[in-house]
Amino acid sequence: MSAVDKNQISTLIRLEAIENERRIINSALEKVAQQYEILDVALESGTKGVSDAETHLADLKKSYRAAESDLQLSQSKIESSQEKLRAVKNNKEYQSILKEIDDMKKAGAKTEDMMLNDLEAIDGAKSEVASQKEAYANKEQEIEVQKAEIGTQEKKNLKRLTQLDKKFAEISKKLDEKLINTYNRVKQKQNGRAAIVAAKDSVCNGCHLNIPPQMYNELQRCDCLEFCPHCQRIIYWGGLDVSEN
Numbered sequence: 001m002s003a004v005d006k007n008q009i010s011t012l013i014r015l016e017a018i019e020n021e022r023r024i025i026n027s028a029l030e031k032v033a034q035q036y037e038i039l040d041v042a043l044e045s046g047t048k049g050v051s052d053a054e055t056h057l058a059d060l061k062k063s064y065r066a067a068e069s070d071l072q073l074s075q076s077k078i079e080s081s082q083e084k085l086r087a088v089k090n091n092k093e094y095q096s097i098l099k100e101i102d103d104m105k106k107a108g109a110k111t112e113d114m115m116l117n118d119l120e121a122i123d124g125a126k127s128e129v130a131s132q133k134e135a136y137a138n139k140e141q142e143i144e145v146q147k148a149e150i151g152t153q154e155k156k157n158l159k160r161l162t163q164l165d166k167k168f169a170e171i172s173k174k175l176d177e178k179l180i181n182t183y184n185r186v187k188q189k190q191n192g193r194a195a196i197v198a199a200k201d202s203v204c205n206g207c208h209l210n211i212p213p214q215m216y217n218e219l220q221r222c223d224c225l226e227f228c229p230h231c232q233r234i235i236y237w238g239g240l241d242v243s244e245n
Contacts, residue, residue, distance in 0.1 A: 004179065006222045009236050011174050012183055016196045018168045023192060025157045025164075032154050039143045046136040053132040057125035064118040067111050074108045182225070186234055199228070200238035207231035 081101045088094040172180050187195035197206035202216040209230045219226055219237040228235045 003223060004225045006240065008175060008179060009222060009225075009240065011171060012179070012196050012234065013236065013240075014171055015168060015175075015183065016194055018164050018171070019187065020194065022161065022164055025161055029154065029157055032150060035150050036147065039146055043136075043140060043143050046132075046139045050129070050132045050136050053125065053129040057122065057129055060118055060122045060125050064115055064122065067115045067118065071108055071111045071115070074104050074111065078104050078108070179225070183234065186227075186232065189232065194233065196234040196236065197228075198238035198240075199235045204228040204231060204233070204235055205238070206233045206235070211235065 078101055081097055081104070085094065085097050085101070088097060175183075183195055194206060197204060199205065199211055199216060199219055202210050202213060204211055206228060207230045209228075211228060211230075215226055215229075216237075218224060219235065220239070222237055222240055226235050227233065
């Protein structure tokens with residue numbers, strides 16, 4: 001237990017408020033890279049949507065060209081068979097060629113139907129590509145806005161950290177060197193948690209465990225530096241007026 005006055009305790013509390021804001025800001029800054037990554041992944045999914053739609057369109061066009069080539073080949077064969085038909089000498093061969101021509105025409109009709117279906121599908125695929133590209137453009141614009149907002153907030157946070165560092169240094173000068181060293185030592189042991197916390201109704205607000213009644217009574221005098229016997233934080237009476245002097 002070390003002798004202190006209310007002003008010194010209030011000053012320590014103000015330092016802890018600065019530290020708490022620092023922790024919040026640093027936590028936000030640590031998430032910036034992850035936020036950018038999430039947005040990049042979202043944009044990449046939009047790229048995949050465009051790519052898939054374009055691949056589907058390309059496949060349909062390839063199918064149409066293959067059917068068109070088959071139809072042209074079939075038409076060439078029909079013309080060749082019709083030429084042979086003129087030179088036929090007997091009825092049996094004549095009927096055979098006629099059937100061959102008829103089969104090729106039927107196959108050609110099916111190919112034409114398939115080509116018509118492909119043309120309809122191609123039109124639909126073109127619309128889908130346009131839709132996916134529009135969606136991607138909108139998503140890209142939206143993400144760029146979000147990235148700009150993240151960047152703006154990051155700059156604000158970095159500026160605020162600089163202000164807090166300056167404020168921390170200024171306030172620290174008001175404290176005895178031994179007292180600030182004690183605070184820094186406790187802060188280091190807490191691994192990022194609060195170094196000084198209030199105690200209300202004989203309960204430490206840091207670890208939420210009861211402190212001895214005598215210690216709580218001494219805290220209310222606000223003339224000494226006490227440590228929670230459980231979590232080792234600096235504790236102060238919760239009823240203390242900590243408004244800035």
